[in-house]
Amino acid sequence: MLKQVRKIKPNYRSVTGFVTYKGESIAYESTLERDFLLYHAALPNVIDITPQPISIPFIKNGRTYEYTPDYFVQFKLNDKFKPRSLMVEVKPKEEWQVNWRDWSDKWKAAIAYCNENDFRFSIYDEDRIRHHALDNVNFLSKYKNLAVDRKEVNAILQQIEMRGETTVEVILELFFKGDIYRPHGKRVLWHLMSHNLIGFDIWEDITSEKLEIYHVDF
Numbered sequence: 609m610l611k612q613v614r615k616i617k618p619n620y621r622s623v624t625g626f627v628t629y630k631g632e633s634i635a636y637e638s639t640l641e642r643d644f645l646l647y648h649a650a651l652p653n654v655i656d657i658t659p660q661p662i663s664i665p666f667i668k669n670g671r672t673y674e675y676t677p678d679y680f681v682q683f684k685l686n687d688k689f690k691p692r693s694l695m696v697e698v699k700p701k702e703e704w705q706v707n708w709r710d711w712s713d714k715w716k717a718a719i720a721y722c723n724e725n726d727f728r729f730s731i732y733d734e735d736r737i738r739h740h741a742l743d744n745v746n747f748l749s750k751y752k753n754l755a756v757d758r759k760e761v762n763a764i765l766q767q768i769e770m771r772g773e774t775t776v777e778v779i780l781e782l783f784f785k786g787d788i789y790r791p792h793g794k795r796v797l798w799h800l801m802s803h804n805l806i807g808f809d810i811w812e813d814i815t816s817e818k819l820e821i822y823h824v825d826f
Contacts, residue, residue: 610661610680634659641678641698644737648681650745652804652824653691656682661695666717675714677729693727701733741810748802748814756796761805764796768806769823777817797821 626633627645634649634657636642648654661680665672678698683691695718697704704711715729722729730736764783768774776797784793794815800806801814807822808814 610658629657638698640700640732640734640737643742644679644696644698644732646749647737647742647745648679650748650802650804650810652807653684653689654681655684658682662721664714664717664721666714668713673714675717677718680727695722695727695729697729697731698737699731699733701735704731704733744810744814748798751795751798752802754795754799756799760796761800764800765805765823768821771823773820773822775817776819776821779821780817 623639623642624635624637625642626635627642627649628634629645629649634645636645636659645657648657658680659678660676663674663676665674667673677695679696681694681696683693685691697715697718715731718729721727760783764779767779767782771778776794779797780790780793784790784796797806798814801808801821804824807824808819812819
C-alpha cells in the first residue's frame with residue numbers, strides 16, 4: 609500500500625482544506641481536488657484514497673526530477689469486477705491543455721510506473737469531476753447527520769433486504785404513507801443513501817420516487 613510522501617500545507621494563493629474519509633482527513637489544494645475527493649469518498653466501491661502517494665523520478669532535458677501525483681485510489685474487488693487502482697493528477701482543463709508538452713515527461717513516467725504495477729494513470733479535469741453524480745453527492749451530504757429512529761431504519765433495511773431490489777416509492781408506501789409523512793420518509797432514505805446503507809445508482813435522479821434501491825452487504 610502506498611503512503612503519503614508529501615504533506616499539503618496551507619496556501620494563501622489557492623483553496624486548501626480537508627475532506628473526511630473513513631475518519632481520516634485527506635487534504636486538497638484546490639476546489640477541483642476537493643470535488644474529486646467528495647465524489648470518490650462517496651463511492652461504495654472505493655476502499656482507500658491516499659494523497660501525494662509516491663514520488664516518481666523522471667528525466668527532462670538531461671536532468672532528473674521527481675513527480676508526485678495528487679491521489680491514489682483503490683477499489684473493492686469482487687468475483688465480477690477487478691478494477692485496477694487509480695493514480696490521479698487533478699488539473700483544470702485549460703492548464704493541462706496549455707502545458708501538456710512541458711508536463712508530458714513526468715506523465716509518461718507515471719504511466720510507465722502504473723503499467724509496471726498494474727495501476728491506471730488518469731488526468732482528471734472539471735469535465736471528469738463536476739457532473740450530475742457529484743451534484744447528487746452534494747445533495748445527499750445535507751442528510752448525513754439527520755437524526756433518525758434506529759428501529760425505523762432497521763425495519764426499512766430489513767424490508768429492502770427481504771425484497772433484494774425495490775423502489776423508493778414502494779418503501780414510502782410501506783412506512784410513510786400519506787402526504788404528512790412522505791417528506792420525512794424521503795429524508796430518511798436520503799440519509800441511508802448518504803451512508804451507502806442502501807444501494808442505488810448515483811447517476812440517476814435520486815429525488816425520484818421511481819429510483820431503484822437495493823440491499824447491500826456492509
